Amino acid sequence: MPITHTPARSRRATMLGAAVLAAAVLPLTIAAAAPENVPENASATAAAPAATAPQPGDVVVDEDFSSGRLPDGWTTVEGQWAVSGGRLYGTSTSSGQQSRITFGRHLADFRFEATARFETAADAARWTALGLDVPADGAVPWSIATMRTGTTAANGIEFAQRTAANAWNVTDTGSAPAAAGTGRDVKVAVEVHGGTARWFFDGREVLRTTRVQRSADGGQALLVNGAKVAFDDVRITALAPGGYLRPAGSPLTVIAHRGASSAAPENTLASDEVARRAGAEWIENDVQPSKDGIPHVLHDDTVNRTTNGTGAIRGLTAAQLAALDAGSWFAPQYAGARIPTLAAQLDDLRTRGGKLLLEIKGAHTRDEVARIVQDIRDHGMTDRVFVQSFEVDALRHVRDLAPELPRGLLRSTLDADPVAISAELGLAAYNPSDAALSARPGVIADLHKAGVALMVWTVDAANRWQSLEAAGVDGVITNRPAELVGWNSAFLQRPAPQPPAAPTVRITGIADGATLDRAQTPLAGAAATGADTTVLSLDGTPLADGTALDLRTLPAGPHMLRAEATGAGGKATASTAFTVAVTPTGLAHVILTSKADDNAVATLTTMLAHGHWKQIAQWADNQAGRGIPAAAAKTVVADANTLAGR
Structure with a gap:
């Protein structure tokens, strides 16, 4: 993208700013904030899948350019694109030219990987990109994952959109641990799940986003700006929906417990906003109904602790709940914050970005679960909501009413067979407490083998984050999302693990x-x-x-x-x-150390001094097992015969 654009807030700056946000602006600014470019419902607008839709693991594009020509179905939209020497070369002659070539097909979940090499570049800000959702004719709008030649700059790696107004919207920026430069092959990859994506540079995650703008039919593309870039080994692989298992090279998924509950009043739009700005990928909130059946976001079964009111939430109407102050108890600047309805929270997420890990709190009837599902569907959020609960019946109701919603089972103690109950309930994740998992960490590998992720609650200490990351846990639910995002940033700056040296x-x-x-x-x-x-x-x-x-x-x-x-x-x-080798010296050594009797040694050494090899062989053979040990005699005979034959 041109270096004149207004850069998106970097993840690191976002983390540092979270504490300031917590003390200042949120209650007054949330409702008025401008919406992000996030589709209301990518799944609702997407074209119906064809009967031959790729299955997870299918390779949709696999091109090494060995044919010597542009592959069939690859369309040059702008700039110069040609195949030479087993590589595809894309050239953009100026910073204003977005050279692009389109190919592939529309996929909701996929991995896009390639080897890229800058041959020349006008400056360190010039870039190449993997097109994640680009119309076949290359027209705007489109979404890309970008790499500059100066990848170690704060915006060396980006997720960006070219909007319908033909302007840039850079949603996320970051840096790689090494410079791409020129003349160097870099293995790049992006894993996309709907509007969520992870950027990989030489096998390590360097950036992630929840704000990829998706269309109904956009495919893939390669783009070049102000540079000449060589591409090889372009591969598109269909993935299973969700992407809840943590890929190799990625840090922990950050899940904000009740929003950023250490920095803002829990389960409010204010705490959700702090978590979002801190870089949390998921916001975890609780839902339960009011007296008149309206789903509200609240953890406790009463409003006593977190509002200026009293009483059970199920005994208060939506109008009564709306009148309560849910922020003053936390800090004066949050006075006037409200208990959100689920509908209000979904509106906030839909317009401002983010994904919801929604806990159905306590026992719910089928009709109460149906109302939650209805709200999610009415707001076009089925592709951005993950439902969890301690209540098995609630998860069964979700499975029956909305099988498209991913489900997670919360546990304070592990089941006897977590894999079996995960299969029974069709779980995408099994979500135990940290203490429960610590008692049986071996279940991580078992669940992963079954394709089930682990999101562990509620962990706020860095030493435990390190242990859980090393153990292979996928996500951590934490009251301190900004700190975990920062810890992840440090994780990404560690030297890449080197393969063991060959012995x-x-x-x-x-x-x-x-x-x-x-x-x-x-x-x-x-x-x-x-x-x-x-x-x-x-x-x-x-x-x-x-x-x-x-x-x-x-x-x-x-x-x-x-x-x-x-x-x-x-x-x-x-x-x-x-x-x-057979030598007289060697034969003498055998005779003298053979443990033969004195007469045999004297006789043999006398003959050896005169070079009587044949006589030595004959005499030693005669004395084998008597005056000379059999094994030694055998060697004496063989060596004497060899010397005799010279």
Whole structure:
């Protein structure tokens, strides 16, 4: 995007500003805020899926440009696009030219990945982008995920929209841990689920958004601005709806408990706004009905704690609830905040952005659940609401009434078989307390294998965030969303984990190609790095590291020492060939150390001094097992015959 645009608030700035927001503006500004470019109901406006709609895991586009020409179905809209040397090259000759080529098909849930390389760029602000929702003719509006050559800048990575008025709306900005620069291949990817997306740079998440503008029929595209970019290995893969499992390289999903309840009065539009501005992806709120059956956002079964009124919520009408002050108890500046109806909260989310993790609080009848579902549908929010509850019956009602709504089961203690109950209820997530999960962390892998995410409640301490992230938890429900967003930002700045180094190994004690006689006693060993195990063998027989080789017992001729090291980075092998040579010195050593009787030793050494090899062989063979141990006699006979034949 042109560098003259008004930048969206960076995630880091948003986090730092959350405390200020909590103390100032919210009750007066929420209702008047301008709406975001968020569709009322992407699923309602989308074209009906064709009978041949891709299934999760299907690869819709897989192009390596080996044909030497533009692929069929790829449409050049603007700029220069050509295939050469197994790459697609896109060129934009000025910062005002949004060169683009369209392809693919409309998908609600997909992963878009490619290898991109800037060949040239007018400056560090020039960019290339993956088009996430672009009409086939390239006309506005469209939505993209952008990467500048200067990716380490505060706006080096962006999610943006080109609006119907042909203007930029940059919704989210961030930075990558390394510069794309020019001449460097960068593996980029974006995972899209409806209006939600995650940006990956060389395998690590660098930015996420809940504000992708979707259309009824937009496909994918590649874009270039003020640069020449080479593309390869473009792939579009259909994904399952939801995307609640945390992808590799991504930090924890941030879920604001009752909104940003540590910074604003819980379960109010004010706390929702603080959470949204802090960068929370989900706002968790509670819902239960008033006396006249209107769903309201409140945690307790009475209004006593969080308002200036008293009484059970189910005993008060919507009009009575609307008159209560739900903000003064928290701080004076929130005086006048109200208990929102579910309808008001959905309106706020629809116009200002964000997703709702909605807890059905306490026992509900089927009709009461039906009213909640009706509100969600009437506001076009079925694609941005996730329902959870401790009440199994409430989840069953949701499943029957609105199977399109994802469901999560809240638990204070784990079920005997979390996978089984998840399957029974058709859960997208199993949501235990931190204490419950700590007792049986092994269920994380079991649930993930079944495709079920874990959203753990309610965790406010960084040391626990670290433990839960390492354990593989997908999301954390927290009273401190701004702090968790900040912790995630630090997580993203950590050096990328490096794959384990391949092990190395070498043979010690004997040089490759060495010729040894029987008088020598070399130590055979192996020196390895990066190995968990090292196995040494001589002629295929395992050998302990550091073994002194007894060359008196080895056959004359070639032998092979081999070492194999195995570690997390793979395997490595080394080998050394050596030869046992027959020499008079070696034969003398065998005779003198053979434990033969004195007469045999004297006789053999006398013959050896005169070089009588044949006589040595004959005499040793005659004395084998009597004056000379059989094994030693065998070697003496063989070596003497060898020397006789020279």
